[in-house]
Amino acid sequence: MTGIANATRIQLPAIASNRSAPVSTYSRRDLLLGATMTAVTMTARAAAPRFDIDRFVEDCKQANRAHAHAEAQSAVGEIFARAISNPKAVLQAVGPPERGGLRTLYRSTNLTILNIVWSPLMQLVPHEHKMWSLIGIYTGREDNIFWQRRDGRLAATSASAISPGTVVPLSDDVIHSVANPTEKLTGAIHIYGGDFFAVERSEWDPETLAERDWDIQRAVRTFNESNDRFFGWQKGERCAR
Numbered sequence: 001m002t003g004i005a006n007a008t009r010i011q012l013p014a015i016a017s018n019r020s021a022p023v024s025t026y027s028r029r030d031l032l033l034g035a036t037m038t039a040v041t042m043t044a045r046a047a048a049p050r051f052d053i054d055r056f057v058e059d060c061k062q063a064n065r066a067h068a069h070a071e072a073q074s075a076v077g078e079i080f081a082r083a084i085s086n087p088k089a090v091l092q093a094v095g096p097p098e099r100g101g102l103r104t105l106y107r108s109t110n111l112t113i114l115n116i117v118w119s120p121l122m123q124l125v126p127h128e129h130k131m132w133s134l135i136g137i138y139t140g141r142e143d144n145i146f147w148q149r150r151d152g153r154l155a156a157t158s159a160s161a162i163s164p165g166t167v168v169p170l171s172d173d174v175i176h177s178v179a180n181p182t183e184k185l186t187g188a189i190h191i192y193g194g195d196f197f198a199v200e201r202s203e204w205d206p207e208t209l210a211e212r213d214w215d216i217q218r219a220v221r222t223f224n225e226s227n228d229r230f231f232g233w234q235k236g237e238r239c240a241r
């Protein structure tokens with residue numbers, strides 16, 4: 001058992017938690033999954049009535065264990081797509097977002113499930129994962145820009161606007177930056193095919209696009225500064241002299 005459930009060694013801004021009542025069965029449905037594409041939207045047609053976090057985590061763990069690396073993303077993605085097809089149920093289970101931050105729903109050496117809340121207008125610098133991942137939104141919107149290394153520089157190659165109800169799979173070698181383009185909190189579930197916090201990876205300076213080591217503390221500051229700006233705006237402090 002490699003799981004370190006509900007444990008995060010790194011302190012990040014906490015977000016609201018609200019476990020729901022036990023649940024549920026999902027109906028089968030078709031998925032569109034582009035295994036080699038950087039981002040292909042997966043959409044489930046029918047909606048599950050409710051969402052239970054513990055059941056969801058267990059289903060994802062089981063699917064991940066039962067498949068080899070190449071198929072694990074698709075298997076977990078099917079479960080994820082069925083769940084996120086009812087974004088209101090996910091929102092009800094995790095609780096309405098109150099501030100930007102990150103909560104680890106599950107962490108092990110081969111699977112990480114995060115509940116991420118993006119502050120209004122927050123942007124996260126280009127970064128890589130070095131493992132497959134899946135992104136699903138349950139409220140708000142998340143815009144992704146996808147990048148590639150070209151001739152020693154970073155080049156933007158495509159973009160994807162992700163809305164509630166769909167899952168976007170990202171390949172092992174993806175480089176992306178994330179933005180919440182709305183003036184509301186955006187709630188997302190991100191799933192990674194490894195220990196998200198343990199892998200050495202790169203990020204890129206948002207102004208110069210110079211490559212540097214990914215730094216979790218820098219990400220923490222980004223969440224905190226975004227929260228400060230948002231709640232400052234709410235209080236009218238930004239206009240104070």
Ligand SMILES: [Fe+2]
Nearest residue numbers: 127128129176
């Ligand atoms: Fe990412």
